[in-house]
Amino acid sequence: MKAPVVPMALVVFVLLLCVAPLVVPPFYVTLLNYIGLYGLVALGLLLLTGVGGLTSFGQAAFVGVGAYTTAALSTGVIALPAALSWMQHSPWIALLAGLLLTLGVAMVLGALTLRLSGHYLPLGTIAWGLSLYYLFGTFDRLGGQTGLSGIPPIALFGHPLQTANEMYYLIWAFVLVAALTTQNLLDSRQGRAIRALRGGVVMAEAMGVNTSRSRMVIFVIAALQACASGWLYAHLQRFVNPSPFSLQYGIDYLFMAVVGGAGQVWGALLGAGVITVLKQWLQDLLPGLLGRTGNFEMIVFGALLILLLQRSRTGLWGVLTRWLPGPKKRRPAGARALSTAIEPLPRRAMLPRGQVVLEARAVTRRFGGLVANNAMDLTVHAGEILALIGPNGAGKSTMFNQLSGVDTPTSGQVLFQGAPITGRGSRAIARLGLSRSFQHVRLLPEMSVLENVAIGAHLRGRRGVLASAWRLDRAEEARLMAEAAHQVRRVGLEAHMFDDAGSLALGQQRTLEIARALASDPSLLLLDEPAAGLRLQEKVALAELLRKLRDEGMAILLVEHDMDFVMGLVDRVVVMDFGQKIAEGLPDEVQKNPAVLEAYLGGVDA
Numbered sequence: 106m107k108a109p110v111v112p113m114a115l116v117v118f119v120l121l122l123c124v125a126p127l128v129v130p131p132f133y134v135t136l137l138n139y140i141g142l143y144g145l146v147a148l149g150l151l152l153l154t155g156v157g158g159l160t161s162f163g164q165a166a167f168v169g170v171g172a173y174t175t176a177a178l179s180t181g182v183i184a185l186p187a188a189l190s191w192m193q194h195s196p197w198i199a200l201l202a203g204l205l206l207t208l209g210v211a212m213v214l215g216a217l218t219l220r221l222s223g224h225y226l227p228l229g230t231i232a233w234g235l236s237l238y239y240l241f242g243t244f245d246r247l248g249g250q251t252g253l254s255g256i257p258p259i260a261l262f263g264h265p266l267q268t269a270n271e272m273y274y275l276i277w278a279f280v281l282v283a284a285l286t287t288q289n290l291l292d293s294r295q296g297r298a299i300r301a302l303r304g305g306v307v308m309a310e311a312m313g314v315n316t317s318r319s320r321m322v323i324f325v326i327a328a329l330q331a332c333a334s335g336w337l338y339a340h341l342q343r344f345v346n347p348s349p350f351s352l353q354y355g356i357d358y359l360f361m362a363v364v365g366g367a368g369q370v371w372g373a374l375l376g377a378g379v380i381t382v383l384k385q386w387l388q389d390l391l392p393g394l395l396g397r398t399g400n401f402e403m404i405v406f407g408a409l410l411i412l413l414l415q416r417s418r419t420g421l422w423g424v425l426t427r428w429l430p431g432p433k434k435r436r437p438a439g440a441r442a443l444s445t446a447i448e449p450l451p452r453r454a455m456l457p458r459g460q461v462v463l464e465a466r467a468v469t470r471r472f473g474g475l476v477a478n479n480a481m482d483l484t485v486h487a488g489e490i491l492a493l494i495g496p497n498g499a500g501k502s503t504m505f506n507q508l509s510g511v512d513t514p515t516s517g518q519v520l521f522q523g524a525p526i527t528g529r530g531s532r533a534i535a536r537l538g539l540s541r542s543f544q545h546v547r548l549l550p551e552m553s554v555l556e557n558v559a560i561g562a563h564l565r566g567r568r569g570v571l572a573s574a575w576r577l578d579r580a581e582e583a584r585l586m587a588e589a590a591h592q593v594r595r596v597g598l599e600a601h602m603f604d605d606a607g608s609l610a611l612g613q614q615r616t617l618e619i620a621r622a623l624a625s626d627p628s629l630l631l632l633d634e635p636a637a638g639l640r641l642q643e644k645v646a647l648a649e650l651l652r653k654l655r656d657e658g659m660a661i662l663l664v665e666h667d668m669d670f671v672m673g674l675v676d677r678v679v680v681m682d683f684g685q686k687i688a689e690g691l692p693d694e695v696q697k698n699p700a701v702l703e704a705y706l707g708g709v710d711a
């Protein structure tokens with residue numbers, strides 16, 4: 106296996122970090138220590154908010170859990186039973202205890218709040234952030250608002266880290282490990298599952314991603330990183346009180362992640378650096394300029410932030426990378442292996458031609474008084490292309506949703522390869538071998554075409570979060586990327602393999618969705634208006650691809666308005682109108698069916 110390529114910029118950054126305390130005055134070492142501590146929390150928020158799209162104002166509370174756990178255990182204010190007394194006074198054991206406590210607290214809070222959507226989630230994080238903050242100041246044992254002092258230094262190989270310079274290396278070692286493991290995670294199957302959260306739950310679940318789990322994973326990682334920051338903070342300061350764990354700090358952390366560059370690992374560190382330095386600088390400068398003391402830095406700071414957020418949505422990292430020479434986009438790590446021969450992923454055995462793959466029996470879906478699907482029967486066979494057509498509003502997309510588990514029928518049954526799947530949820534159905542595209546494309550526009558397609562292969566990988574973070578998933582990742590690249594080539598998008606999906610024309614985005622669906626190795630493909638927006642040549646190529654897939658034994662069900670495309674391609678047609686099946690048969694028969702002509706002409710007149 107090839108050795109991982111270490112970017113030059115990273116080597117330079119690490120070297121600069123190593124020599125900094127030797128050449129800069131002590132004040133700056135302290136400043137760098139704080140940048141590191143804040144950066145550790147911002148890195149967690151990058152994952153949670155920047156990538157996962159879950160806004161949390163409550164991270165300072167997790168910093169407090171880490172700081173207070175180690176303060177209480179290492180000073181001995183919370184006495185452990187005699188049998189556990191060996192745990193007392195050791196900062197390292199206190200770190201472990203803090204991480205375990207944070208894990209428990211984060212899982213409970215995550216279970217309570219992550220289900221909330223829209224503005225309820227940030228409000229929920231404010232609520233528990235405030236609760237934990239007041240909790241720290243409530244216990245007399247923890248020193249109330251006065252806090253706890255006399256926290257011992259961390260000892261490393263028997264050497265106590267007493268000074269800011271000595272703590273510096275430990276703090277930045279934590280930061281670098283967190284940054285690199287976060288980068289690795291984002292560059293993996295698990296990372297794509299996390300990034301898919303931004304594409305919406307419906308798309309992610311249809312690709313087999315357990316979105317509840319992905320949300321919980323990033324929430325816990327962000328909380329653990331905040332806890333580690335709190336632990337380091339307590340042993341740097343050797344004193345804790347509740348103030349640094351207030352909501353104000355929670356807001357600052359969020360700013361750091363967003364201002365630095367939401368979604369970019371190095372952006373989060375840049376954000377922590379710039380905000381910490383800027384605040385310090387304004388605090389020193391403004392009273393002199395204005396001739397009076399006050400919290401002027403907060404006012405100017407707020408105005409600057411608004412300006413930045415207005416000017417650059419991609420944050421400071423976005424601005425910086427635009428200025429700097431070199432490639433603007435990182436290629437996914439797995440893509441490096443594309444040029445080498447890789448053992449392909451195992452394929453699902455195709456069903457014998459003609460075997461029933463999907464069957465809908467009297468499927469009815471009501472929305473209040475509206476019957477969108479009325480007692481719909483439908484059968485799709487292996488090695489067949491079936492078209493579901495009908496005028497606008499006939500109920501085709503609703504039917505797709507009932508078949509793919511995005512929605513649950515009010516009554517009726519759906520069977521996949523003979524087994525009932527009604528109400529099973531799209532993730533479980535995807536696992537059985539059904540994959541789909543969407544009427545309104547659901548892609549991750551800032552991710553490359555290749556990575557978008559790789560999301561489709563999610564269920565074909567096994568490696569978990571820890572393996573991904575520590576790059577133990579590289580062999581599997583290379584195989585997943587090779588599969589994604591194969592599907593990109595198969596649909597004719599190889600020229601755009603590393604382009605952002607959002608930069609493609611709409612027709613190409615639809616084609617990308619087909620490649621993503623194919624990456625799951627389905628036995629049934631559900632395509633919602635695949636030809637919409639395609640140019641003639643692209644339609645011809647798509648029809649050729651679908652025929653080839655059919656000949657390989659795949660079952661294909663498509664909804665399409667382009668009748669020229671449908672009639673020249675499909676084996677059978679089912680026509681819907683007002684939620685009901687009005688005709689079924691060969692394309693030629695259906696085209697002459699009076700009920701169908703009436704439905705379409707009626708649709709035109711209306």
Ligand SMILES: Nc1ncnc2c1ncn2[C@@H]1O[C@H](COP(=O)(O)OP(=O)(O)OP(=O)(O)O)[C@@H](O)[C@H]1O
Pocket residue numbers: 472475477495496497498499500501502503504544
């Ligand atoms: N979630 C929903 N809540 C309420 N009504 C809905 C919902 N989803 C669909 N409908 C209604 O069900 C009917 C069928 O809609 P559907 O989108 O399935 O039709 P369609 O045949 O796919 O139309 P088109 O070809 O225009 O996409 C419409 O009247 C639509 O307004």
